[in-house]
Amino acid sequence: MTILSLRGIEKSYGPIQVLHGIEADVEEGEIFAIIGPNGAGKTTLFKVMTGESYANAGTVTFDGRDVTNEPPHLRTRAGMGRTFQVARVFNPIGTADNVITAIESRKRAQGVRDAPWWAIRPSVTTSEEAMQLLDGVGLADKAAMVASELSHGDRKRLEIAMTLAGRPRILMMDEPTAGMSSADREQIGALIRRVMAAGAGDGRRMTVVMTEHDMSVIFGLASRILVMNQGRRIALGAVEEIRNDPQVRDVYLGKEDQRLEEPA
Amino acid sequence: MSTALAERHTGREQALSRVQINRALIALAALIVLLMPFLVNSGLLYLVGVTLVLAVYSVGWNVLFSWAGLASFGSGGLFCIGAYVAALAIRAGWGEHFLPVIALATLAGALVALLVGLVALRRMSGIFLAILTLSLAELLRHVLMRVRWLGSEDGIPNITRPVLSFGFFDIDLSSGSAYYWFLCVASAILLGICWWLAHGPFGRRLLAVRHDIERASFIGIDVHRSRLVAFVVSGAIAGCAGALYAPWAQIVTPDLAGMVKSTQPILFTLLGGLHSFWGPVVGAFAFMAIDYFTRTLIGIQEVITGGILLVVILVFRSGIAGGWNALLDGALARRGLDRALARQEAR
Ligand SMILES: Nc1ncnc2c1ncn2[C@@H]1O[C@H](COP(=O)(O)OP(=O)(O)OP(=O)(O)O)[C@@H](O)[C@H]1O
Numbered sequence: 359m360t361i362l363s364l365r366g367i368e369k370s371y372g373p374i375q376v377l378h379g380i381e382a383d384v385e386e387g388e389i390f391a392i393i394g395p396n397g398a399g400k401t402t403l404f405k406v407m408t409g410e411s412y413a414n415a416g417t418v419t420f421d422g423r424d425v426t427n428e429p430p431h432l433r434t435r436a437g438m439g440r441t442f443q444v445a446r447v448f449n450p451i452g453t454a455d456n457v458i459t460a461i462e463s464r465k466r467a468q469g470v471r472d473a474p475w476w477a478i479r480p481s482v483t484t485s486e487e488a489m490q491l492l493d494g495v496g497l498a499d500k501a502a503m504v505a506s507e508l509s510h511g512d513r514k515r516l517e518i519a520m521t522l523a524g525r526p527r528i529l530m531m532d533e534p535t536a537g538m539s540s541a542d543r544e545q546i547g548a549l550i551r552r553v554m555a556a557g558a559g560d561g562r563r564m565t566v567v568m569t570e571h572d573m574s575v576i577f578g579l580a581s582r583i584l585v586m587n588q589g590r591r592i593a594l595g596a597v598e599e600i601r602n603d604p605q606v607r608d609v610y611l612g613k614e615d616q617r618l619e620e621p622a
Numbered sequence: 623m624s625t626a627l628a629e630r631h632t633g634r635e636q637a638l639s640r641v642q643i644n645r646a647l648i649a650l651a652a653l654i655v656l657l658m659p660f661l662v663n664s665g666l667l668y669l670v671g672v673t674l675v676l677a678v679y680s681v682g683w684n685v686l687f688s689w690a691g692l693a694s695f696g697s698g699g700l701f702c703i704g705a706y707v708a709a710l711a712i713r714a715g716w717g718e719h720f721l722p723v724i725a726l727a728t729l730a731g732a733l734v735a736l737l738v739g740l741v742a743l744r745r746m747s748g749i750f751l752a753i754l755t756l757s758l759a760e761l762l763r764h765v766l767m768r769v770r771w772l773g774s775e776d777g778i779p780n781i782t783r784p785v786l787s788f789g790f791f792d793i794d795l796s797s798g799s800a801y802y803w804f805l806c807v808a809s810a811i812l813l814g815i816c817w818w819l820a821h822g823p824f825g826r827r828l829l830a831v832r833h834d835i836e837r838a839s840f841i842g843i844d845v846h847r848s849r850l851v852a853f854v855v856s857g858a859i860a861g862c863a864g865a866l867y868a869p870w871a872q873i874v875t876p877d878l879a880g881m882v883k884s885t886q887p888i889l890f891t892l893l894g895g896l897h898s899f900w901g902p903v904v905g906a907f908a909f910m911a912i913d914y915f916t917r918t919l920i921g922i923q924e925v926i927t928g929g930i931l932l933v934v935i936l937v938f939r940s941g942i943a944g945g946w947n948a949l950l951d952g953a954l955a956r957r958g959l960d961r962a963l964a965r966q967e968a969r
């Protein structure tokens with residue numbers, strides 16, 4: 359079943375066209391990777407898919423609904439969760455408070471009332487859920503820290519916990535391992551696998567869409583890969599197909615050729 | 623202000639006792655404010671009453687500023703609307719229904735804020751909001767100065783302090799101290815509401831919007847709506863404060879919509895403490911004290927006030943409240959260290 363579909367996506371910034379008629383279908387339950395050299399338009403495509411910016415032409419369909427011009431909070435409530443290339447969390451507040459805010463937002467949108475209307479503190483179930491989510495990303499012992507005190511990698515983890523707090527059906531991650539040590543990368547890869555294994559609740563499968571620079575991460579994780587270059591789709595297919603695609607090899611030839619090889 | 627959970631989890635002794643010390647200070651201050659009619663003459667009592675109203679009004683402004691991240695430069699206009707609604711209602715003889723009159727003024731402030739917010743908050747840029755609110759308040763002032771029915775430049779004088787009527791019993795607020803205590807009760811209620819809004823789920827939502835508006839929308843928060851609600855709440859508080867002010871001052875003038883009223887909450891917040899709930903209250907009373915003690919120094923009063931403001935902001939970027947908390951934390955940490963050292967020596 360197709361969960362997210364892109365039809366003829368065009369996007370320009372002023373006179374510069376960044377995306378040229380991108381077509382893609384993301385199937386439920388897969389890990390869909392978007393790769394391409396710097397400036398290929400991966401983040402821009404991400405923005406169009408999530409509602410951070412809107413396409414100039416084309417349609418984005420999520421879960422059978424046209425969301426092309428829908429603002430982010432509605433897409434989020436409909437089950438789309440996203441993380442940013444540079445992790446964005448609410449820096450000045452506590453790590454746990456970040457997740458609590460996200461859980462409360464979801465409960466509010468769903469009309470779940472588990473605290474009296476006059477309650478100031480988050481409900482016990484909310485606090486517990488926050489601790490579980492933090493535990494899931496390996497931040498339980500840092501729950502009391504202020505988010506700005508966290509390391510770069512930990513902030514990425516916190517962002518994932520906040521996103522999972524929204525109980526997404528599709529997890530959109532823009533470069534989840536950017537700027538991380540290789541040990542941290544492994545952990546994020548394992549985390550993504552765990553999230554996939556846990557499913558999206560109600561017996562539904564979780565879907566992940568991610569962009570990535572590190573080919574070793576991608577080849578180890580992805581089900582299918584969309585390759586972009588200069589705002590165009592140059593290939594879309596299973597990992598093996600992509601690896602053997604001459605056009606893809608062309609794009610990555612030279613300085614980036616080695617990145618297409620399986621990690622040692 | 624938002625790491626409630628963090629504080630709970632660490633259970634740090636010093637963080638806890640700082641909160642306790644501040645709570646005790648707030649209680650003490652509240653007691654002193656309540657006892658004011660017995661302590662000072664009517665002139666000073668009037669000043670304290672005005673400051674109380676302005677403090678509440680500034681807290682309402684600061685919830686918008688420090689929580690939602692929106693700087694309004696026209697809150698005086700909303701204060702003025704509340705004050706005129708109350709003044710007109712009392713002039714029309716509705717004084718005995720003063721509580722519904724306050725509700726009406728609150729509603730008026732909220733409604734005008736809603737209309738302004740619908741236009742002003744469409745755009746994200748803060749400068750757009752600042753200029754729009756500033757000019758609307760100024761526009762209101764000029765209109766009020768020209769409407770003969772509203773007393774033009776002289777405003778509405780001789781506002782009587784009401785006698786509240788509840789059917790079988792009356793509460794006479796016509797004496798200075800009675801109305802003063804009424805102000806105290808009303809202020810406590812309004813501060814309570816603001817505290818509840820700022821520290822509950824709504825406040826957490828607003829903080830999220832202020833800290834990172836995009837991240838907030840990507841956890842499902844309707845950022846436009848949250849900001850609009852904050853704007854309306856702040857307008858309601860301003861309108862309500864204006865209504866409380868009118869019978870206390872016994873005169874309302876178009877100047878209430880002027881720059882001075884609109885910048886007061888900003889100055890109070892800067893002096894008292896940015897991003898702090900009690901900051902504007904501290905700032906309001908600090909300003910009152912400075913004004914009071916420099917009242918004879920005509921001509922250089924503004925210079926002294928400005929100088930103090932500058933020094934406080936330069937020395938403690940987070941105002942008096944922030945500076946105080948830092949001092950307290952330092953002292954408590956030193957005491958903790960001393961104790962730890964003593965324990966080590968004893969071993
Ligand atoms: N807000 C913007 N205004 C103008 N041009 C932009 C804007 N955002 C991106 N671009 C341009 O669009 C192109 C695609 O950028 P994008 O960030 O989508 O690439 P990317 O594939 O994510 O690159 P990277 O691998 O560096 O993250 C680049 O040439 C970039 O300069």
Ligand SMILES: [Mg+2]
Pocket residue numbers: 400401402443
């Ligand atoms: Mg990018």
